[in-house]
Amino acid sequence: MRLINHIPNRAGGLFLAALPFIAVLIAYSVASDIRLSANPQDKLLPAPSTILSTAERLFTEPDRRSKDILLWKDTFASLARLVGGVSISAAISLALGLAIGLFPYARSFMSGFVSVLSMVPPLALLPILFIVFGLGETSKVVLIVIGITPFMTRDLSQRVLDIPREQIVKAQTLGASSLVIAWRVALPQILPRLISNIRLSLGSAWLFLIAAEAVASNVGLGYRIFLVRRYLAMDVILTYVIWITALAFVIDWLLKTLSRKSFPWMEAGL
Amino acid sequence: MSFVSVSNVWKKYNNRSIIERVNVDILEGEFISIVGASGCGKSTFLRMLLAEETPSRGEIRIDGGAPAKEPNQERGVVFQKYSVFPHLSVRENLIAGEGFVTPFGKLFGTKRRVAVARADEMLERIGLNHVADQFPAALSGGMQQRLAIGQAMSARPRILLLDEPFGALDPGTRIQMHDFLMELRDETNMTVFMVTHDLQEGFKLGDRVLVFDKPRWDPHDPGMYGATITYDFDARDGGIPFQMKEETDVSE
Numbered sequence: 001m002r003l004i005n006h007i008p009n010r011a012g013g014l015f016l017a018a019l020p021f022i023a024v025l026i027a028y029s030v031a032s033d034i035r036l037s038a039n040p041q042d043k044l045l046p047a048p049s050t051i052l053s054t055a056e057r058l059f060t061e062p063d064r065r066s067k068d069i070l071l072w073k074d075t076f077a078s079l080a081r082l083v084g085g086v087s088i089s090a091a092i093s094l095a096l097g098l099a100i101g102l103f104p105y106a107r108s109f110m111s112g113f114v115s116v117l118s119m120v121p122p123l124a125l126l127p128i129l130f131i132v133f134g135l136g137e138t139s140k141v142v143l144i145v146i147g148i149t150p151f152m153t154r155d156l157s158q159r160v161l162d163i164p165r166e167q168i169v170k171a172q173t174l175g176a177s178s179l180v181i182a183w184r185v186a187l188p189q190i191l192p193r194l195i196s197n198i199r200l201s202l203g204s205a206w207l208f209l210i211a212a213e214a215v216a217s218n219v220g221l222g223y224r225i226f227l228v229r230r231y232l233a234m235d236v237i238l239t240y241v242i243w244i245t246a247l248a249f250v251i252d253w254l255l256k257t258l259s260r261k262s263f264p265w266m267e268a269g270l
Numbered sequence: 271m272s273f274v275s276v277s278n279v280w281k282k283y284n285n286r287s288i289i290e291r292v293n294v295d296i297l298e299g300e301f302i303s304i305v306g307a308s309g310c311g312k313s314t315f316l317r318m319l320l321a322e323e324t325p326s327r328g329e330i331r332i333d334g335g336a337p338a339k340e341p342n343q344e345r346g347v348v349f350q351k352y353s354v355f356p357h358l359s360v361r362e363n364l365i366a367g368e369g370f371v372t373p374f375g376k377l378f379g380t381k382r383r384v385a386v387a388r389a390d391e392m393l394e395r396i397g398l399n400h401v402a403d404q405f406p407a408a409l410s411g412g413m414q415q416r417l418a419i420g421q422a423m424s425a426r427p428r429i430l431l432l433d434e435p436f437g438a439l440d441p442g443t444r445i446q447m448h449d450f451l452m453e454l455r456d457e458t459n460m461t462v463f464m465v466t467h468d469l470q471e472g473f474k475l476g477d478r479v480l481v482f483d484k485p486r487w488d489p490h491d492p493g494m495y496g497a498t499i500t501y502d503f504d505a506r507d508g509g510i511p512f513q514m515k516e517e518t519d520v521s522e
Binding site: 172184263 | 347355371405406422
């Protein structure tokens, strides 16, 4: 039988899915063990048990000076920036995408500009953002917005263009105005795409967020990682990395569930 | 007298003629079948009737009105596919036929209740009341086309345009759809244009069958001349002079 026709059964599939995680865990444990047995003071690869106890401390014990649990404070600060930036991007790209996709004048006017804009490396603009918007929250949110909006806009406008011409014509024969077509025909059909778009863009959004926090901030997940780097506190860094990964995973799962619940008509087509 | 008048219509893309010198007058309530080989401009002609495209020369008028520049409510249309809105339930698709005219594209309060009642009436008529709350993707091809026709009719157009409406259906469903369409037409006396590449379907349903073909042919430049109406058959009363043994022929 051809390789493409070999399908794992349920148990086998689960095992295969778990295998890379287990492999990484084992590889790390072994490497950490080798280094620690050579030098018990080694900080580069802390033992999994050390990471676990550090994680427990970080999640539960308040800071001695500020009486805040720093990890939660960092999490809320970062999530606020992330959600703010992504929401603004979603709103802008939805409006622009609809306009570019539906109105030929808007397409002539905007689509070239957006294409060029999406080629600008956002991180290169970071110094400018810090100069213009200061070191506060605004510059971090703006970096996320600049980073992901052009890409989302391009994709959404293409998605609007992909709506069959027949539907647009049909809506016109039913007497729909341009705005009604945008509001009742195009918008509902690209909302699922917007969500999958956000899911794809979240990776970049995290990247820009952590970069901005690393450069100038006083609270946030990225800030903390780059702060403790000075003390080679690998256990803290790894805890934060795993925590960020978990957050990203949960957000992605929530968006996926939201998409499935909100757009039953998509599922019927599958 | 004539309800739809097509006078000296040409359509050119760049310098290629697709359609040339089309003249035809249609009476109110006539069912016109448009047949022809593929690429002979019959779909282009339908798109011009729909006002999705405007003629390069000549004009098309409905009931003496001004030539339309874009699709409007005078024209109802059913395409081979993608004619219904996938994100609206079957009932909402029918209500859209009335609601899209409003500034927000949605009906509220009493108006909506009336529209829902009318939609349910239409659902009964097109035999889809048992799937009223489902989405189009869950429907079979024939049901989707029935919905598309019902949706087009609920906007009360002056003419109904069908672009190979049954082209994607299996033969059995197609014959059911013929009966459905004829019943609906007898009830409403709608003027219908139907593009089809199935000659028998064209003659079975149509009062008149218009045949598109290229009367002139330049062997050195096939794109030089466009197609026009080369035959205009009277297909009423079983299509005299064309005789069709309907029961045996169509079931093939």
